Amino acid sequence: MSPTISCSSVYKIFGNNAQTLLSESGGNVDAKKFQEAGCIVGVNNASFDVNQGEMLVVMGLSGSGKSTLLRCISRLTDATSGKILIDGEDICLMNNKQLIELRREKMGMVFQNFALLPHKTVLENIAFPLQVKGVTTENSIHKALEMVELVGLKGRENYFPRELSGGQQQRVGIARSLAVEPDIWFLDEPFSALDPLIRKEMQDEFLRLQSVLNKTIMFVTHDFDEALRLADRIAIMKDGIIEQLDKPDNIVLNPATDYVRKFTEDVPREKVLKIESIMDASDPHASGEIAVKKDDIIETVAEKILNSKEIIKVVDDKNSVVGSINPSKVIKVLFGG
């Protein structure tokens, strides 16, 4: 099956003669040289795929181009060059009408500062994408009520955004982006404007929603811990370049560049790594009473493993044995060395 989102050699360069400079450089963009010529490089040669039902988290510090990349893919800004395929269709070639159609049917987006319409109530905000699409008031309100329930805002349908807390406002933003039942879900630093406790709560809520909805997601954040918690795969960006794109545990175990290593250094391994990454797969017939799953995070089963006197077997989803685990490896992850 082809990927839902597919980018190849996407560039976004701000400035007057970006197009000419880019074609002169032949795809080999040096940010410094461009800056001297009065251009700012936003996205530099990004190529990647996002599969159906997958969550790709784009992580980077401010100015790394992560939001620009997201806006190229939603075509809120036009990429300077490159191909961006959504379900096999190049959105860079779409005209305005097709684009509106695409957004009305397939895309939803959540914004950092919520971006709710101040003159509309919770219910009206959520029903808005349906109403601009031409759904009748009755049907759109009915659907919006469903969404209100989904994000846990029941009882606040008639509040105005200014009457809600930040977390509640973002719930409205989430509900609005989901109202048209999009396949693709863009989230631009959705929890960055919230305080830490609420952020944690919203992340849990988000994981719950995703487990029910199973959307294709691009999630932008500057918080590495958030990326580790949520992602199927993480893309780490710096100066418009994707430094590394991989599964969270692979990034922690094998950082590709020094820049990525700076993030991974202080990450407690046991919170990221799965049993799979330390198990001994050469022994698929290990016997024993106690078993752990290969997808378990080490931290959650460490006590169980270390308290046990016997060899522990590792099983997969179907409960068939795939290997065994040696407690010394767990100790090594926990205490280093």
Next chain:
Amino acid sequence: MDKNYLNIIRSSKPAQFGILLIVFLLLYNLVPHNEGNYFWRLPSLLAFIPIKLNEIIYAALYEWFPLKVWDPIFEMYEEKAAFREFTKSISKGLLFLITFVRELLLGGDKIIDVFVSDAWLKDNDWMTWPALPWTAATVGAFLLGFQLGGIRLALLGGIGSLYISIFGNWVPSIQTLSFVLITTPICFVLGLSFGIWGYLDRKVETALQPVLNVMQTMPQFAYLVPIIALFGLGDHAGSIATIVIATPPMIRNTILGLKRISPEVVEAGLMSGCTKTQLLFKVLIPTARRDILNGVNTVIMQCLAMVVIASFVGAKGLGLNLKIALNSLKIGKAAEAGFCIVLIAVILDRFTKAWANKQVDYFENLTFFQRYKLLIIFGTSILIFSIIAFIANGYFDKINYLYVIPIEKGFTFAHYIDAAVDWVWETFFYSLNSFNKFLLTEVLGPMKKAYLGMPVVATLTLTMGVAYIIGGIRTSLLVGGMMLFIAMSKYWDRALITMYMATFAVIMASLNGIIVGSIFAQTERGSKIILSVCDFFETFPSFVYLIPVIFLFNITDTSVLIAAIVYATVPATRYTVWGLNSVPLSLHEAGTMSGVSRIQRWTNIEIPLAFPTIMLGVNQTVVFTLQMVILGALIGTEDLGQLIFGALSRAQDGPGVAITLGLFVSLMAISVDVIVRKWAEERKKALGLA
């Protein structure tokens, strides 16, 4: 050694100002005062401009693009200029609308006359629209106030219209109100359209900016003569003058409001799948609603500020009454009319502000009667009071007081005011007069002489020098060009008089404003109080300030200057308070912990940080002052304003002269604005506030 000095001069602005001052004084004293000397006065090379402008206006009116128009009286085709037909139809349309609203409230048969023949109307004299009884109108104002802002606004509206009615100002007030009710929506639509256009197209905005600057700094008088030439005299002419003046702030507010929308909200609209039209009407305009409605509020205030000026081109109403009273020096009558205008201004101001801040509740579950309760009460009260008034026709023999209380039969407090004026006049005559004399002979006289004795080369050096030191070569050339434009006309001496009056008033008003603002801004309560005082004074139409000063200081420069100072102190105070309040609390605390005294804190922390904001206030002060100084022509001064005023009675070359002179005043204001804005920006950058 030499290089060292140069470096000092290059890096030190005070040194540069010092050198500039020395050069200026040398030029001032060395250039001989002699008419033939071009350093003393420039030749009037640009004297042709007003004449040319006039020619263009009259050519447009009578010669260009002739059309064949059917004349029903002579039953033949006549050649008429297309432009004139165009202005005529605008005039007719506006006049119809104003009369329509007027008759709707006051009764009459002019509108009915439009639809039926004269003869038929004469035969059927029952065919006339009945007046709305003032009693019902009072109930209406009360209910509207209640709907918008609860019992407080209800009382304001109710008592206000009760006062207006029983003091006999009902008819002129409705005339003024009908003028406002027609003019405001036109300004709203024009302002909103241009504002949206400017927001959508960067080029349009850049093109609009200078036009708006000129329009907002032109003295209102300057528009009157061309408007008479183009549209003739009458209520519609007043309305057009007001539209020209009140639309620019509406445009600005619209652009400001739209620009303030966070880009994320626009993106959210796009991602929801909005088309361009949906984005504009469902996302952008509703989100900018508050700024846009504040623009409407400004428009209404401008309309009321214009009522007296509009009466010069034939608008009826309170403004005309006030003008007539002022002309015959009936202070009491003038004050009464002025009070009514202020009252209407305050009521409309509060009502529109309440409307701007009101949010609609879509989910109220109300029955028909609950929802339209107030409307039903209003309708019933119209019915009841009309019936009572109709029955009362039999009881009153000539004037039916239940419809309208005419002005000569209403209550009045004019004679109390006149008595008070007489008393003040008799009691303080000596001290007022000697103060006036002192100011005129010791301060204003010498100052005026000094300004008039300034060689043109010295003036240009000074203004361009200041502009150069503050803003660099481009600012200097811009300001120099504008000043040169004025200097090469034949009105330079008059312009110098305007400058002298403006300088004096700006300095005094700024000092007042900064001092008053600083005192009140020390506490939060004080800030609140002084800001609401400013709000109150700002609803006063500008000419209202002229009423008290005339009787205190007669028709002299002093009167105009004092009115200008009082009027322009308001923005200076407001911006000072804003500036001081924006100083972060942490800096106050840091200062306190460093052991500064109150005065030290004011001079070392508050004033420097608030400086850029205060400068913007001074900017406003300049505009306000110039407006008032030009308005001073109304009571007799000898500057540019008087010439503009004089142009009113010179139909032949008046329009060109008025526009040119108005432009001069506008250029002066813009010159100051350019320099001050640059300065404020620079300070902001230096303080890291930009």
